[in-house]
Amino acid sequence: QVQLVESGGGLVQAGGSLRLSCAASGSTFSLKIMGWYRQAPGKQRELVATVSSGGSTNYADSVKGRFTISRDNLKNTMYLQMNSLKPEDTAVYYCNAEAYYRADFWGQGTQVTVSS
DSSP: OEEEEEEOOEEEETTOOEEEEEEEEESGGGEEEEEEEEEOTTSOOEEEEEEETTOOEEEOTTTTTTEEEEEETTTTEEEEEEOSOOGGGOEEEEEEEEETTSOEEEOOOEEEEEEO
């Protein structure tokens, strides 16, 4: 099995930056795609960005140009660099991983709060 642990969340002012990390452990050899999702109060969970084992990336339109997703396969760690943060980015951010055998794994989430 796979365990995912997020870190790096916090409180920042609008226009500031944060770097989130997701450390994976367990059967990490089987992970095909990793990604970040977020869920704001009263809203459904939405995709932020994904990165494949080969480095291909996808971004939601709302974060394109501001956020950068990456992964270090040797360290089994995924990152989300968030720049030019806006109050609407406030949410709980979740790490997700999909294995080649179709199983999904989720972290516990980390809170990101952006103040005006």
